[in-house]
Amino acid sequence: MEALGKKLQEARKARNLDLDQISRETNITRRYLEALEDEDFSVFPGEPYLLGFLRNYADYLGLDSTEMLSLYKNLRIQEAPVPLSDLMPRRSFSDRLLTGAALYRVLALVAILAAAAGLVLGGISLGRWVYSLTDDSAPAADVHEPATYDVTDAGFRERVYANDTLTIHTDSGMYRITVAKTAPSVHLETPTGPRIVDLGQDLSIDLSGDDIPDVRVFVADLFKNDPSRGADIHVTTGAELAGEAADSAAETEEPEGTGDVEVASPESSVQAGGQQALFEGGSAYPVTMTAIFRGYCLFRFEADRTNREERYYQKSEQLTVQAKNGIRIWASNGNAVKIQMIAGGKTVDLPLSRPGEVIVRDLKWIRDEETGRFKFVVLDID
Numbered sequence: 562m563e564a565l566g567k568k569l570q571e572a573r574k575a576r577n578l579d580l581d582q583i584s585r586e587t588n589i590t591r592r593y594l595e596a597l598e599d600e601d602f603s604v605f606p607g608e609p610y611l612l613g614f615l616r617n618y619a620d621y622l623g624l625d626s627t628e629m630l631s632l633y634k635n636l637r638i639q640e641a642p643v644p645l646s647d648l649m650p651r652r653s654f655s656d657r658l659l660t661g662a663a664l665y666r667v668l669a670l671v672a673i674l675a676a677a678a679g680l681v682l683g684g685i686s687l688g689r690w691v692y693s694l695t696d697d698s699a700p701a702a703d704v705h706e707p708a709t710y711d712v713t714d715a716g717f718r719e720r721v722y723a724n725d726t727l728t729i730h731t732d733s734g735m736y737r738i739t740v741a742k743t744a745p746s747v748h749l750e751t752p753t754g755p756r757i758v759d760l761g762q763d764l765s766i767d768l769s770g771d772d773i774p775d776v777r778v779f780v781a782d783l784f785k786n787d788p789s790r791g792a793d794i795h796v797t798t799g800a801e802l803a804g805e806a807a808d809s810a811a812e813t814e815e816p817e818g819t820g821d822v823e824v825a826s827p828e829s830s831v832q833a834g835g836q837q838a839l840f841e842g843g844s845a846y847p848v849t850m851t852a853i854f855r856g857y858c859l860f861r862f863e864a865d866r867t868n869r870e871e872r873y874y875q876k877s878e879q880l881t882v883q884a885k886n887g888i889r890i891w892a893s894n895g896n897a898v899k900i901q902m903i904a905g906g907k908t909v910d911l912p913l914s915r916p917g918e919v920i921v922r923d924l925k926w927i928r929d930e931e932t933g934r935f936k937f938v939v940l941d942i943d
Contacts, residue, residue, distance in 0.1 A: 565632040566600040572622040573598075587621050587875065588857050589614050590782040590793055600636065606745075606785035610760060613859065613873045626872075705789070712776070717796040723788060729776050729798060733769040738776075744788035747780050756917065758794075759893065760785070765916040774916065779857065838936040839902050839909045845926035845935045848904040850888050852880040856897035863889045874898070887925025889942075895920035904937065911939065 573583070584591045593614050596604045605611040615633060619626040707724040710717065717727070727738040742748035747758045751766055758764045758780045765774035775798065782793035840848070852860065854874040861871035864884040871891075874880065882888055892898050895914025902909045902924065914920050921942040926935050 564600065565629060565636060566598045568624065568629070568632070569618065569622065570598045572624055576622065578622075583618075583621065587617055588779065588781060588795075589617060592782065594618065602637075606760060606783065617873045617875070620872075705791075712796050712798055716798075718781075718793070720782075720791045720793050722791040727796065729768065729796075731768065731775045731798060733771070733775070736768045736775070738766075740792075742788060743783055743790075743792040745783075745785040747778075747783065747792050747794065749778065758917065764894070765896065837939045839924075839939065840904045840907065840937040842905065842935055845886065845937075846905060847883060847885050848888075848902060848924070848937060850880075850882045850884070850890075850924065851901040851903065852882075852890075853899045853901070854878045854880075854897060855899060856894065858897040859893040860898060861891040887923060889921070889923050889925075891919075891921045893919055902937070 573580075580591045580594050583589070583594060592604060596602065597615055597618055602611055605614070612630065612633070615629055616626045619629040705722045707722075707726065709726045709728060710719060710721075711728050711730070713730060721727075721740050721743065723740055723742055725740045727740070729736045729738060736752050738752075739750040740747065741750050741755070746760070749756045749758065752768055753766065753770070756764060756766060756778075758778055760780050760783050764779075765777045767773060768775040777797045779795040779797075780792055781795055784790040784792075850862075852862075852874075854860075854876060856876050858874050859871070860874050860880070861869070862880075862882055863869040864882050865886050865888075890900070892914075894916070895918045896916040899913065900911040902911065923940040923942060924937070925940070926937050928935050
């Protein structure tokens with residue numbers, strides 16, 4: 562069976578792609594791409610991130626992501642250590658029995674050796690303690706000195722650490738964002754309050770209070786269990802961010818793929834007992850969900866409680882799911898995905914969530930007991 566890393570490397574070279582280009586286009590840091598090709602899985606902060614990056618990298622190279630995940634699982638099985646007990650020769654109980662006299666001699670010898678070892682170790686420990694009181698030459702621990710960075714329109718990418726400061730320059734003024742923590746997530750102290758950004762997630766922040774994002778932070782790399790190694794973040798401001806916002810607004814004004822289908826606003830949808838009802842009819846009928854991704858997002862869906870899928874999506878990717886009864890969705894950043902529901906010749910756009918908000922929702926048919934009619938509703942799951 563061909564090695565996983567070799568298949569990735571050969572596919573990349575066949576397309577004349579370099580790791581830096583792939584890193585920019587997939588938002589997977591180069592270190593992780595190299596680790597996948599070298600089959601060095603120890604650098605990843607956790608297996609869910611490894612699987613997500615492997616699936617994304619395989620899809621980008623045009624490989625079968627399911628096959629690549631199977632190769633990884635087979636490799637992990639081969640690397641699993643054999644239990645030590647299986648390597649040791651088994652002895653019968655009678656072989657392990659000692660006579661009373663022999664057992665006494667063994668215990669006496671163990672006691673003598675333990676006492677001698679205790680005296681030696683105690684003397685060494687005492688000597689080290691006394692030496693530590695008198696020795697001033699011991700080097701101090703390596704401590705990261707807090708740094709301050711100026712973030713301009715040209716963009717910013719840097720490995721930051723706790724207590725570092727980002728100075729953001731915008732048309733409305735200058736703002737400071739302080740890095741409070743880098744593990745297990747990046748914690749930021751902003752003028753509008755604390756914010757948390759997970760690995761692979763991007764967060765748009767309105768600093769001026771005009772409901773327009775002034776800065777976007779993307780976490781490309783961090784060490785979940787080692788805050789001393791910091792986090793690799795990308796920060797976008799100014800003209801580049803404004804251009805993306807304009808593209809997003811254009812998409813919102815004219816949804817793709819609607820054709821001659823009627824498009825209804827959420828406000829005009831039927832309300833059922835405080836629940837937003839998108840469609841209504843005498844019986845339930847098939848629905849189609851279209852998810853258009855505006856940024857990097859971990860997205861999971863389950864259609865009719867049977868077909869379940871989860872993967873990382875990038876900007877401009879699109880997903881279509883069909884169901885007869887309902888769909889449950891989960892998104893790591895609700896603002897990064899635009900959801901459209903299509904049924905009975907009508908299309909409804911669901912409102913975007915706040916930047917960085919994790920959403921879990923049920924989109925399903927329910928029967929109104931009073932009228933006997935069926936309504937397709939949106940339910941937020943805690």
